[in-house]
Amino acid sequence: xxxxxxxxxxxxxxxxxxxxxxxxxxxxxxxxxxxxxxxxxxxxxxxxxxxxxxxxxxxxxxxxxxxxxxxxxxxxxxxxxxxxxxxxxxxxxxxxxxxxxxxxxxxxxxxxxxxxxxxxxxxxxxxxxxxxxxxxxxxxxxxxxxxx
Amino acid sequence: xxxxxxxxxxxxxxxxxxxxxxxxxxxxxxxxxxxxxxxxxxxxxxxxxxxxxxxxxxxxxxxxxxxxxxxxxxxxxxxxxxxxxxxxxxxxxxxxxxxxxxxxxxxxxxxxxxxxxxxxxxxxxxxxxx
Numbered sequence: 001x002x003x004x005x006x007x008x009x010x011x012x013x014x015x016x017x018x019x020x021x022x023x024x025x026x027x028x029x030x031x032x033x034x035x036x037x038x039x040x041x042x043x044x045x046x047x048x049x050x051x052x053x054x055x056x057x058x059x060x061x062x063x064x065x066x067x068x069x070x071x072x073x074x075x076x077x078x079x080x081x082x083x084x085x086x087x088x089x090x091x092x093x094x095x096x097x098x099x100x101x102x103x104x105x106x107x108x109x110x111x112x113x114x115x116x117x118x119x120x121x122x123x124x125x126x127x128x129x130x131x132x133x134x135x136x137x138x139x140x141x142x143x144x145x146x147x148x
Numbered sequence: 149x150x151x152x153x154x155x156x157x158x159x160x161x162x163x164x165x166x167x168x169x170x171x172x173x174x175x176x177x178x179x180x181x182x183x184x185x186x187x188x189x190x191x192x193x194x195x196x197x198x199x200x201x202x203x204x205x206x207x208x209x210x211x212x213x214x215x216x217x218x219x220x221x222x223x224x225x226x227x228x229x230x231x232x233x234x235x236x237x238x239x240x241x242x243x244x245x246x247x248x249x250x251x252x253x254x255x256x257x258x259x260x261x262x263x264x265x266x267x268x269x270x271x272x273x274x275x276x277x278x
Contacts, residue, residue: 031169032200033156036213048214057203057216061196062170082186086195088269090220139220 002114003121003144007077012070012107017130018063022099025055032056045098052099060091064125064138067105071123072142077109079121079144087120088141094134102130110139117146151242151255154205158193158227159235166197180231193227198238198266202259205240209255210274217252218273225266236261248273 022042029039037044038054045053072079097103104127111122122141128134163177172194175182183191199221207213229235238261245254250273257270 028169031162031165032197032204034200034204034207034213036207038213050214054214056200056213057207057219058196058200065196066171086223088220088222089196089199090218091216092218093216096214 003077003079003112003119005112005114007109008112010109012074015067015070015105015107017102017104018066020055020063020097020099020101020103022053024062025053025059025097025099028059028062029056032058042099050096050098055097055099057091057093057096059097060127060136060138061089063097063103063105063127064140067107067125067127068123068140070107071109071121079142083145083147084142085145086140087143088122088139090139091136092138093136097135101135103127103135104130111141119144119146149244151209151244154208154240156201156204156238156240157235158197158201158229158238159233160191160229160231162235163191163193163197163229166194166200170194170196172196188226189228191229191231193229195221195223198223198227198259201238202240202257202267202270203272205242206255206257206272206274209242209244210253211277212275215274215277216272217275219271221257221270222268223266224268225261225264227261227266238266247276251276 034056106126108124110124113120125138127136241258242255252273255272259267
């Protein structure tokens, strides 16, 4: 069953806030081998003008991938996640994510297309501070592979 | 301007560590049995792990860990990671394309594994060093 293209343009209610932890940033940076002191040392981050350690550029996916479950687990849309592969990813930053941020994500389905038996779903996630200031927007295009 | 080539070794242990840190526990990134059952050549790296390594290359080229303003990739081919000590290797090349109107430097990126491109349309916009 192809995905219903009329879901394009649909927005979901904002998620509960995600609290960005200093140790989570360090853990993520260590996992990708990012040794820069901005990711690990709060004093170095403060010297660079940040309140606490700074997340690497793709850290936002920790937040947005969890937020996107609102869409991929929407029973009315009916994505078969066992057939999903990641197609495209983009991040557009207003500012880096830093430890101590309380971030709220708002998901929108930007596009649904079907081609060659596969479905292509583009999700936009606008991530903002609790005060509503934009931090980063992520676009994830996933491919739901057709059967056979 | 061609930027210095950067290479990254990727082993199964790296994928396990990334799964834990990112929360992406899709079994195609750790179970050979599951990966082959769904038609993959074997366990493959998380696309977002590949993108994270490319992000390291970009921040190294830019000269600061907080320089990335815009970063986009298309995952065009999987990165198989064999279950041995060597794993595989990702080779990342970049070309600095000059400044955008906003004063950002555009870097066009190529990432290859075993001679095959694994990303397409990969691009970053970075702040210039102060």
